[in-house]
Amino acid sequence: MYYREWLFFFFYKNINFFRIKNININYIDNFICKNLLYYKFKNKNKIYLDFFLSYKDLFLLNNFLLKILNYENIEYINKYTYFYGLKIFINNKVFVPRIETECLIDFILNYIKNNRFYKILDLGSGSGNISLVLSKLIEKSKVLGIDINLDSILLSKINKNRLNINNVNFKLNNWYYFSSNYLYDIIISNPPYININDFNYINNNILYENFNSIFSKNNGLYDIYYIINNFSKFLKSNGLLILEHFNNHKKIKYIFKKTKKFKKIYSLKDFNNIYRFTFGIKY
Ligand SMILES: C[S@@+](CC[C@H](N)C(=O)[O-])C[C@H]1O[C@@H](n2cnc3c(N)ncnc32)[C@H](O)[C@@H]1O
Numbered sequence: 001m002y003y004r005e006w007l008f009f010f011f012y013k014n015i016n017f018f019r020i021k022n023i024n025i026n027y028i029d030n031f032i033c034k035n036l037l038y039y040k041f042k043n044k045n046k047i048y049l050d051f052f053l054s055y056k057d058l059f060l061l062n063n064f065l066l067k068i069l070n071y072e073n074i075e076y077i078n079k080y081t082y083f084y085g086l087k088i089f090i091n092n093k094v095f096v097p098r099i100e101t102e103c104l105i106d107f108i109l110n111y112i113k114n115n116r117f118y119k120i121l122d123l124g125s126g127s128g129n130i131s132l133v134l135s136k137l138i139e140k141s142k143v144l145g146i147d148i149n150l151d152s153i154l155l156s157k158i159n160k161n162r163l164n165i166n167n168v169n170f171k172l173n174n175w176y177y178f179s180s181n182y183l184y185d186i187i188i189s190n191p192p193y194i195n196i197n198d199f200n201y202i203n204n205n206i207l208y209e210n211f212n213s214i215f216s217k218n219n220g221l222y223d224i225y226y227i228i229n230n231f232s233k234f235l236k237s238n239g240l241l242i243l244e245h246f247n248n249h250k251k252i253k254y255i256f257k258k259t260k261k262f263k264k265i266y267s268l269k270d271f272n273n274i275y276r277f278t279f280g281i282k283y
Helices: 003-013 015-020 025-040 055-069 074-078 101-111 129-137 150-163 204-208 222-230 249-259
Strands: 080-083 086-089 118-123 141-147 168-172 184-189 235-244 262-269 275-282
Touching (some): 003 055, 074 080, 086 129, 086 150, 101 184, 118 129, 129 141, 141 150, 222 235
Parallel strands (some): 118 141, 118 184, 141 168
Antiparallel strands (some): 235 275
């Protein structure tokens, strides 16, 4: 079967679905198939309409699109993603690193001063993406990533070994029971922050992800509140606590202020002009 035939066949077979979703055939051709080609068809970036599909190709295309129709994240299908230029393996038991989080890395890289040693703690390290990028790019650093999810820790260790980074460690740990003999220069976290009541409004991709990675009680603030109130004691004086969040930066700044443990408290925007990060510097 030629690619052209397959595309029409697939599109019209699922026409009702595509109508509801306002997806046209060019969208499928350009976006979905390109993704598939990039990852599975030996890095070709264009498939021509007269491309002849083998049975194996057909099987691959059908499976891929059925998964897409079910909204499974493309990263879970491919089993890897890129975060700040590093190839990070993922699986469907861990959170898929998001591009917004790269702004957090930009901020840290601007914040640090050359030739100083940094001890960094990453709370809720997921696939290890933040910890791995920071430990790779900040040579004079020692990074610890903790996560409550064993699958995250196992995967982070695989990523660490694959990338051959030595100044990072990952530990299974729950931030509600965290203790440490050390003080840190930087504590960073992209905690769960979606309000459980927003469940019906959010992107369907999220439904495929680990629930504990995404949702937090108290309008999405439960974990953020705990971290701000309990982690200043693990920071050195002038240490930085920075958190990713969603659309409630004023409340989060207020939580920082109320602790009376932080001097400079600011929120930062991501590249979509949304206040997405808030930080405080410990007195
Ligand atoms: C939004 S994901 C962030 C993952 C990764 N840091 C990133 O930015 O892509 C939140 C992570 O926090 C972890 N987590 C949730 N509650 C936790 C807790 N109480 N203690 C430690 N980790 C927790 C989840 O397992 C998940 O990996």
